[in-house]
Amino acid sequence: MASEARFEPDLYRGTAGYYDRFRLPYPDVMIADLARRAAPSGRGRLLDLACGTGQLAFPLRGWFAEVWAVDAEPDMTEVVRAKAVAADAAHIRTVTTGAEDLHAGPGSFELIVIGNALHRLRRDLVAQRAYAWLKPGGCIALCWSTGPWTGPQDWQRALDSLLRTWQDSLGASGRVPPGWDRARQQDPDHDVLSRAGFEPAGRHEFSVEHHWTIRELAGYIRSTSFLPPSVLADRAAEFDADLTAELSRHTANDRLTETVSYAYDLARKRL
Template sequence: MASEIRFEPGLYRGTAECYDRFRLPYPDTMIADLVRRTAPSRHGRLLDLACGTGQLTFPLRTWFADVWSVDAEPGMTEVVRAKANACCAGIRTITVGAEDLHAEPGTFELIVIGNAFHRLARALVAQRAHGWLRPGGFLALCWSTGPWAGPRNWQRALDGILRRWQNSLGASGRVPAGWDEARKQDPDHDVLSRAGFEPAGHHEFFVEHHWTIPELAGYIRSTSFLPLPVLADHADDFDTDLAAVLGSFAPDGRLTETIGYAYELTRKPAAL
């Protein structure tokens, strides 16, 4: 069994504004599919663990009487709280790491983790999530691909830009080397199975999106590897470089990506 890779705390400090503005929402088709498969009672409680700025909290909130939005980064929970105060009741924000959250057994009908399970102490969080769920409750690991990860020429060029700037700013170590190898050797579904979860399916969705270069610049500022605090006084130079390199791929000002979304659904066995 591979040892867990440790991500340093605070990697998303200073990203909340860009995260909320430039991260794309999960598609409505995926949210509807997740709701259909988990069949919330509308009287239960949802836990959005490592919630970011609420990309799962807000589209799922109407299906639950109570929602806990939990993130270790204060900036993220501040944004969720502000949005909730403006539009929604029944959303409780908690600033704490997933590993340190306290909840009573059987508290939740559904737990969702968006683009974050790999950053957590997976075995510990899976074990604790199993206890937090009511019998028959669900855990969904939700994912989306990044714009640098695809096969298009502009995406390969973007990946090269990001690597070059990470190296030049001394930021290449912010994401631990080999972070994905641990997940390949000990996949998420095996971690969840050892914690007592039953598999309930892997579900994928694809959406075509058209980026502008300024939107991509904003998205990069929402990442853990080149956030605005890392770019700092070099942010304008980065934007100029990004526009110069990617401009040749976007004669109409748009860069097309097919974004892959997915969720891995697991279930705590119902009580006998």
Template sequence: MAEEIHFATDLYQGTAGYYDRYRLPYPAALLDYLVAASQVSGGGRLLDLACGTGQLAFPLSPHFAEVWAVDQERDMVATVRAKADAAGIKALRSVVSSAETLDAPPNSFELAVIGNAFHRLDRDLVARRMLDWLAPGGHLALCWSTSPWVGTEDWQRSLAATLNRWQQQLSAEERIPAGLDQARRDLPDADVLAEAGFEVVGRSAFTAEHSWTLEELTGHIRSTSFLPPAVLDDHGAAFDADLAATLLPHSADGIFTETVSSAYDLARKPA
């Protein structure tokens, strides 16, 4: 088995406000297909693990009697709790915990979801724990979407180069562990789930066009683990100015359009 890559536990500290405002929601079509494919009953329990500010927990909540939203970052969970209170959602339980140490009852969740985060976890351990937490016949969905600096548009290439330059300038390269991509090639997520005992159902993929403003892009970048506010610190204004100077030549109206790819990989606990 390939050696797992380990991330620091505080990489998203201070990002919750940016994360909630500037992270793109998952497409409605993806969520609809996921609900149908996982055959939820409407009266079960959902687990959103490494939930961020609830990008999956909230839109999926109408299909469940109870939702657990779990994240190791306290400010993420505090944001989830405030949003649930504001929306009057009583059946959402917000929990501060890592995926590896969460205390959850066995056979108790109808669906578990992880959004853009499985690669950051101890995948082997979490997959085994998920299998125990899910009810027989329950499903696990690994959800993800692409980032604006990954793409072939000229502005995306310039954005990626600018982010790389600033990571080097601020000595932030090691916030993303070396060898991550190779580790996932050596042991793909689907293989991890199969080895844990899941029946791998397969992938459903979706695309949608999205247009960003420069302000939205700078906010989105501050929601990341590699250039959050704590890393940019008092360089924030200089970073924003550099990004504007780099990107605006690629857009006459200050709008940057890309095709966003989203998907979920679905697996099932044997009945």
């Protein structure tokens, strides 16, 4: 079995502003569906692990008396803290630490969510700790969405090729470990959760059509770990010009249309 890939801890440094502005929100229908299936009491606590800028913590906050938003990147938790103040959401607590290093008591949470991040964590350890942190009957939800370069359309294939070219040009190809997904293919997330004691509660999928501008895609790319602002550096304007030249050939009414796939895998701690 392939060993787990190891990601450097500060790959998202400097991306938080772009992450918050240009990452697409999880659709309302998915958030409502997750809340319905997890059935929180309204008096419990939510844990958003590797929270980014709160893409799950904020839309789910109304179902919980307290929310822990946990991320290893201080830039991310600082944005969450500022957003919580602006939203008068005093029950959102930020914790700047790695998921593997979080201290929480047994039965502390009714729901744990992880958005597009479990592959970057020590999966077995996090699953075992999450099982202990949950109340009996509590749930863990692994949430994800597709990136704009992963689809079948001509503009998406062109974008994927351009991103690879720029990663090579900037010496950034190694920021994402080669074969990073091999361990998950050989040992899927649902098996990791099962070993920790969780009972599967299904995968729930949603699709949303989104219309991008090239400028928005440029911002989205700066929110990634593989071409953040620190990597683009003094070649950022050159990258933007290349991106515009490549994608302008595919635009319709200055927009690029994508069907974004969202999903969450739900698992439950035994009563």
